[in-house]
Amino acid sequence: xxxxxxxxxxxxxxxxxxxxxxxxxxxxxxxxxxxxxxxxxxxxxxxxxxxxxxxxxxxxxxxxxxxxxxxxxxxxxxxxxxxxxxxxxxxxxxxxxxxxxxxxxxxxxxxxxxxxxxxxxxxxxxxxxxxxxxxxxxxxxxxxxxxxxxxxxxxxxxxxxxxxxxxxxxxxxxxxxxxxxxxxxxxxxxxxxxxxxxxxxxxxxxxxxxxxxxxxxxxxxxxxxxxxxxxxxxxxxxxxxxxxxxxxxxxxxxxxxxxxxxxxxxxxxxxx
Amino acid sequence: xxxxxxxxxxxxxxxxxxxxxxxxxxxxxxxxxxxxxxxxxxxxxxxxxxxxxxxxxxxxxxxxxxxxxxxxxxxxxxxxxxxxxxxxxxxxxxxxxxxxxxxxxxxxxxxxxxxxxxxxxxxxxxxxxxxxxxxxxxxxxxxxxxxxxxxxxxxxxxxxxxxxxxxxxxxxxxxxxxxxxxxxxxxxxxxxxxxxxxxxxxxxxxxxxxxxxxxxxxxxxxxxxxxxxxxxxxxxxxxxxxxxxxxxxxxxxxxxxxxxxxxxxxxxxxxxxxxxxxxxxxxxxxxxxxxxxxxxxxxxxxxxxxxxxxxxxxxxx
Numbered sequence: 214x215x216x217x218x219x220x221x222x223x224x225x226x227x228x229x230x231x232x233x234x235x236x237x238x239x240x241x242x243x244x245x246x247x248x249x250x251x252x253x254x255x256x257x258x259x260x261x262x263x264x265x266x267x268x269x270x271x272x273x274x275x276x277x278x279x280x281x282x283x284x285x286x287x288x289x290x291x292x293x294x295x296x297x298x299x300x301x302x303x304x305x306x307x308x309x310x311x312x313x314x315x316x317x318x319x320x321x322x323x324x325x326x327x328x329x330x331x332x333x334x335x336x337x338x339x340x341x342x343x344x345x346x347x348x349x350x351x352x353x354x355x356x357x358x359x360x361x362x363x364x365x366x367x368x369x370x371x372x373x374x375x376x377x378x379x380x381x382x383x384x385x386x387x388x389x390x391x392x393x394x395x396x397x398x399x400x401x402x403x404x405x406x407x408x409x410x411x412x413x414x415x416x417x418x419x420x421x422x423x424x425x426x427x428x429x430x431x432x433x434x435x436x437x438x439x440x441x442x443x444x445x446x447x448x449x450x451x452x453x454x455x456x457x458x459x460x461x462x463x464x465x466x467x468x469x470x471x472x473x474x475x476x477x478x479x480x481x482x483x484x485x
Numbered sequence: 486x487x488x489x490x491x492x493x494x495x496x497x498x499x500x501x502x503x504x505x506x507x508x509x510x511x512x513x514x515x516x517x518x519x520x521x522x523x524x525x526x527x528x529x530x531x532x533x534x535x536x537x538x539x540x541x542x543x544x545x546x547x548x549x550x551x552x553x554x555x556x557x558x559x560x561x562x563x564x565x566x567x568x569x570x571x572x573x574x575x576x577x578x579x580x581x582x583x584x585x586x587x588x589x590x591x592x593x594x595x596x597x598x599x600x601x602x603x604x605x606x607x608x609x610x611x612x613x614x615x616x617x618x619x620x621x622x623x624x625x626x627x628x629x630x631x632x633x634x635x636x637x638x639x640x641x642x643x644x645x646x647x648x649x650x651x652x653x654x655x656x657x658x659x660x661x662x663x664x665x666x667x668x669x670x671x672x673x674x675x676x677x678x679x680x681x682x683x684x685x686x687x688x689x690x691x692x693x694x695x696x697x698x699x700x701x702x703x704x705x706x707x708x709x710x711x712x713x714x715x716x717x718x719x720x721x722x723x724x725x726x727x728x729x730x731x732x733x734x735x736x737x738x739x740x741x742x743x744x745x746x747x748x749x750x751x752x753x754x755x756x757x758x759x760x761x762x763x764x765x766x767x768x769x770x771x772x773x774x775x776x777x778x779x780x781x782x783x784x785x786x787x788x789x790x791x792x793x794x795x796x797x798x799x800x801x802x
Contacts, residue, residue, distance in 0.1 A: 247564055270589070271512045272682040280800060283746075284564040286512035288739040288798040291681055299683035300512070300538060301597050304590040308608065327614075331586065336621050342574040342584070347539065347560035350611040351590035377615040384613025387642060395613060400651015402609035475801050477565070 215463035220433060223460045224482040225413055228432060229362055230256060230468060231460040232411045233316060236360045241313035242266045244303075244352045247284045248478050249362055250316030252468060255281065259467045268306065270348045272299040281473055304348075307355040310404060315352035315359045321374040322363060324446040325424045326381030326407035328353075329374035336376050349379040354399070358408035365412035370444040382406050382424030394424060414440045416457050417448075425449060430457040490675055490726045494775055497697050497727055498524035501663050504554075506534040506634055508596075508659075508693065509543055510666035511736060512684040514564050514744050517543040518667035518699050520732035520775045526550040527770060534634065536659050538592045538685040542736060542749055545572045548582060549762040550770075555624070557585040557659075559592050566746045567753025572762060585623050585639070588616055591656050596685055598658035599692035605641075605655045612652055617642070634660045664693030667733045668717075669740060671698040672706035675723030678716050681739025681797065690718045695725070701741050703728040731779055731787060740797040742790040 218227075226249065233253035237243060239262040245254040255278070258265055266275045269285040277293030291297050306312070319328035320343055330349055334340035353359045363369060377385065386393045396403050409429070410417040416430045427449035428437055437450040460468075473479045492500075498521055501507055511517040522543045525533075533553045535544060540561035547553050549572035561570030576582040587595065594606035615621060622639045629635050636657030643653050666686055670678040677698050679686055690696045698718070703726060709716055735752070737744035756762040773781065792798050 269682075271515075271684055280798070283744070284513055284515075286515040286564075286682065286684065288515075288681055288737065288743070288792065291739070291797065297682055299687065300589075300593045300685045301688060304593050304610075308590065308610065331615070336615065336618075337623075337626075339577060342569075342577040344562045344569045345540075345558065345560045345586060346588050346611075346614075346616060348589040350588045350614050350616060354610045354612065355590075377613070380611065380613040385615070385618070386613065387617040387640075388619050390618065393613075398612045398652055399609065401645075401648075402612075402650065 215461045217459045218462050218465055220459070222482065223465055224480060226479045227460045227465060227468060227482070228457065229411055229413065230479055231464045232416055232457055233360055233362055234260070234464070236409055237262045237265055237314060240264045242268060242311050244268050244270065244307065244312050244315040244356060246270070246316055246318070246348070248318070251282060252472050252478050253316065255472050256464060256467055259471065260464060268303055268312065270300065270303050272303050273297050274302070274306070281477060283477060304351060307352065310355070312352070312356040313358065315356040317349050317352060317359055317361050317379065319349070319361055319363060319379065321369050321371050322361065322410060323371055323374050323381065324426050325383040326361070326410070326419055326426060327374050327377045327384065328361060328379040328381070329376045331376040331378045333375050346378045353379045353407065354402070355404070357405040359406065361407060361410045363410060363412045365414035365443055367443050367445060370446070372446050380406070382419055382421065414443055427452045430454055432457045433459060490673070490724065491703070492725045492727050494520055494524050494727060494729060497521050497665065497699065497725065498528050498530070500695060500697065500725065501525060501530060501533070503530060504532040504534070505662040506536055506660060508536050508661050508664045508689050510664070510668060510684065510686045510689060511541070512682065513539055513541045513560070513562070514566070514736050514749065516667045516684065516733050516738050517541055517736040518665040518732060519543065519734055519736060520729045521665050521697070521699060522546055523770050523778065525552060526766065536661060538596055538689070539589060540570065542752065545570050545752070545756070548572045548576055549756055550766060553582060555583045555585065555629070557587070559587055559589045563749045563753050566744070566749035571753065571757045575757070575759070583623050583627055583629070586616055586621070587656065593685055593688070595656050595659045596688040596692050599661065600688040603658060605657050607653050607655055609653060612654065617654065659692060661689070661693040663695045663697065664689045666690060666696065666698045667738070668698055669701050669738060670704050670709065671700040671723065671726045672704055672709040672720065673726070674706045675720040675726055676706060676709045676716050677718035677723060678709055683717060687718055690722050696723050697725045697727070698723045699727050699729050699732050701730055701732070701738065729775060732775070734782065740792055740794065742787070742792055743799045745786070745790055
């Protein structure tokens with residue numbers, strides 16, 4: 214492992230990307246969405262997890278794109294793939310249980326890891342209609358672990374999300390809508406759930422028994438008290454391990470010189 | 486063999502009637518049949534029921550132009566060129582459109598069920614989410630569940646009766662009147678060869694009552710039949726064909742041309758309001774035909790999108 218970069222050498226996007234990348238273990242099968250997750254996963258492929266298998270929702274299986282795709286439907290996704298197929302295969306593979314890890318995002322998250330990407334306000338008369346679910350709930354239902362990458366604002370870390378697009382550790386059992394543990398609802402299909410939230414403030418994990426989010430590490434310069442203040446729910450800060458590890462110089466090299474030199478997703482920090 | 490499957494762009498759009506249920510090839514900002522979408526807007530088609538595995542710019546254009554009454558899908562946006570569907574969002578706010586949300590895998594499995602002639606699919610996805618909230622059955626609330634095109638119920642919650650695997654969800658097959666595909670090659674008899682990711686094209690073609698394949702080029706059928714294992718959709722699933730170079734612009738096509746990101750950014754930035762949409766449509770759709778549109782784009786712009794034929798995309802450097 215190369216040395217850690219000094220604070221003036223990296224930006225917040227670099228820190229998030231590297232923290233996300235470190236969630237992957239070698240040989241895992243990973244579902245990555247568009248944007249920063251794609252850079253994170255390709256970074257892992259270049260560093261500690263050279264044998265990870267990358268699945269893009271639009272249908273390429275075990276791809277090795279040499280140039281960063283701008284979306285999962287991009288022609289670049291297919292380069293070096295074991296198989297090019299379609300969504301039916303990608304989702305069947307996921308439901309069958311092949312996927313270890315998925316990277317996702319969201320507009321709002323609650324203390325159980327329920328995520329909203331559908332609307333702000335009452336669903337039937339929304340203040341703002343967003344993109345909708347996409348594959349967020351599917352990957353989150355099928356994968357063993359999911360990692361959410363989010364902008365940390367108090368209005369986004371809420372007691373209850375406007376709409377549960379993607380299932381966390383405690384969810385609603387329909388048609389009645391009672392809150393139950395995810396294990397109870399998914400039956401034989403239960404494999405896990407959200408394992409980490411990487412926000413612009415820190416890294417959060419979940420107590421899988423009671424389903425609550427807790428603060429794991431603070432990003433450099435942030436305190437647990439500040440981060441607790443950035444959540445509308447009562448964040449557990451009793452288990453904090455310390456600071457999020459900064460990017461290494463090697464990781465920064467791969468992000469900016471190899472993976473995203475055109476700064477499509479990760480801006481470069483301007484050197485003073 | 487006969488070439489009587491050939492039609493024009495105008496005819497392709499005329500096959501889609503007011504009130505038809507409609508779907509497309511492609512994925513978000515890739516391989517969407519834009520030339521036909523523009524023609525539907527010129528012909529002022531109304532009351533469409535769009536059923537899409539996922540939406541994209543084509544959704545936004547049709548919705549902005551007032552062609553769509555119901556949108557059933559899971560996602561709309563322009564990827565990194567526009568983060569959400571501003572036209573859909575505006576019309577939802579004004580209650581000018583009905584939106585029925587399913588998850589992405591649910592939409593895909595609904596198409597797969599339709600493609601295999603099954604009335605429904607079974608899945609374990611999205612349990613516990615508000616996608617399954619009975620209060621949010623928008624088409625039910627609107628009294629549109631006729632049991633014909635629109636299923637009597639949005640979901641049925643059940644338990645695995647065979648192996649005791651626990652909770653399952655049944656989702657209804659989609660009912661598609663017309664599927665319009667945008668592909669690289671089609672033969673004179675309708676055989677389709679898709680290059681690159683297939684997205685949900687094979688299921689869409691098989692599920693629809695009428696399938697139209699708009700191709701970058703029509704090629705001799707025997708050329709495709711020399712390597713049948715490379716083909717994607719069999720001839721008899723395709724009812725009509727047409728050739729339309731750059732017909733997917735501003736979306737991209739593997740091996741042919743990349744996404745015109747600048748065009749999508751302009752569209753996203755300029756069409757937050759209805760006035761903005763109308764002005765954009767006036768400039769780029771009304772009063773133009775496909776050749777006029779390409780002429781307006783101009784050769785330099787299109788050459789800048791053209792894919793390298795070895796790489797299948799246009800390299801950045």
